[in-house]
Amino acid sequence: MTTPPPRPGAGPRARLAPRDVLALGVLRVRSSPVRAMLSALGICIGVATMIVVVGIPASSKKALENDLASLGTNMLKVEKATGGGGPDIPLPEKADAMTARIGPVSSAAALGKLPSTPIRRNAEVDQGDTSGVSVVAARGDLTSTFQADLYAGHLPTPDSALPTVTLGSDAAHSLGITDLTARDGTGPQLLIGDAWYTVTGILRAVPLLPELDSMAIVGWRSATQQLAFSGHPDTVYLRATESQLADVRAIAPATVNPQNPEAVTVSRPSDALAAKQLTDTAFSSLFLGLAAVALFVGGVGVANTMIVSVLERRTEIGLRRALGAARGQIRIQFLTESVLLCLLGGAAGLVLGTAGVAGWALAQDWPAVLPLPAALGGLGSAVVVGALAGLYPATRAAALTPTEALASA
Incomplete structure (x- = not known):
């Protein structure tokens, strides 16, 4: 009695190496650079705003501290x-x-x-x-x-x-x-x-x-x-x-x-100058709120791009599922693309915001100060926004069965 051949996909699933996952995400971004740039623009603006509204008051505070140190408190x-x-x-x-x-x-x-x-x-x-x-x-x-x-x-x-x-x-x-x-x-x-x-x-x-x-x-x-x-x-x-x-x-x-x-x-x-610094901090909190709104809008733009990408790539998803790709692999692919888009936007925003802080500090004759928590927070928030923005599109792509995906091609 002969043993029937194994069904496609019935064996152990091949796991995607981190390098393969990154390659899939980069491939899609490189194939549509204009769309990727426009999708990341909102994240770039949000992160740049966050860097600027934290860096400029920090530079002002440092200049004030230097002045007080020279004048005496x-x-x-x-x-x-x-x-x-x-x-x-x-x-x-x-x-x-x-x-x-x-x-x-x-x-x-x-x-x-x-x-x-x-x-x-x-x-x-x-x-x-x-x-x-x-x-x-x-x-x-x-x-x-x-x-x-x-x-x-x-x-x-x-x-x-x-x-x-x-x-x-x-x-x-x-x-x-x-x-x-x-x-x-x-x-x-x-x-x-x-x-x-x-x-x-x-x-x-x-x-x-x-x-x-x-x-x-x-x-x-x-x-x-x-x-x-x-x-x-x-x-x-x-x-x-x-x-x-x-x-x-x-x-x-x-x-x-x-x-x-x-x-x-x-x-x-010197107490009057300290009170002025508190006023500047209050305005900084307001602008940080605006930066959060910009990040949210950017995240919505990325989510919209990823949903459109899922609709456009149903054939690719169905073919990969028919060849044995697991739901988790499809999910991680789209999540990687979303996070990568936001990370690129966050990196561009970090560069743009740093340049803005340095330029303003130079114009005001202040020492340029960029708090490390602000830089790390900007990139971290971009990654979080990317994960949240890509969660629904990735889940939707992973839920497609091979027959559903190929039938809509």
Whole structure:
């Protein structure tokens, strides 16, 4: 009695090696490069957006940290309390000298505003047209406390009665002063109140104290004698030992105004920059949501492409099934194609997003920072989207029987 031959497909299934699976996926992508490129475009945009919205805030944060490291986070700002319905109690005239006596304080400087004092290029300009520049009197160790770089010239001498003024960066721009030497060899002149002042310095932008950028700074004695300054500071800035900054902050109100410590507030200018960074982070979360939407749309596009591919390749699927290919092999083939499409899109998005971050950081003069979790997360999300997008088409292709697939050819 002869043994009947085995039925086709009844023996053990041949397993596809990983290299064979990858070759099948690459073959289909290479055979339709335009379709593959368009299918991966949505994933590319989503991953690039994710990289950009994570990398740009990271670069901004690094630049901010570098600025704070150079400017120092050990500054405190002392000023009179406002609001609350209580009496308006000004800071004592010697408030800066009193704070300088605190042990950990290394330097202190005081600013007093002259709100009703106009500043003009000449007498023909209306007194109300100050170009947004405010006049302040300054006293104390200005160089060590402010740590502001000078674009040109020098800061005013607090005890000098000479009519000289130093402009912040925005103030100089608003008043049209970019050079300290006029054609006749004298410095530019400004009419402050009814007195002529010579511009002897221009500050660069001060990130830690942006209010200085729009100020015109005159000496304390000069403001008292020529501009009817009251002598009461509005703000005292001080530098203290970093490790003891909290203690200095706690005792500063009672030191500045022992009789009314509640009329004094103490803040840390670097906290404002930290709050700004939190705002940037909130916007980054919003854009990350948009990146997720872009990834979802890209995944839908890939899924649509794979479904169309299953419909177009029913003959191929039926032939492979008739020759003994298992359902799992058909499923893994289409899943591989889907994941490969999304991985290619994710790699392109990573390159595009990295270039975007580097370009923006270069334009802003920031250090370019690309967090490794963002890069790995972008590629990982592309793979996950590819697997999810290809799951249904792969399952549908695997469910086709050889007769169904070949009958529809």
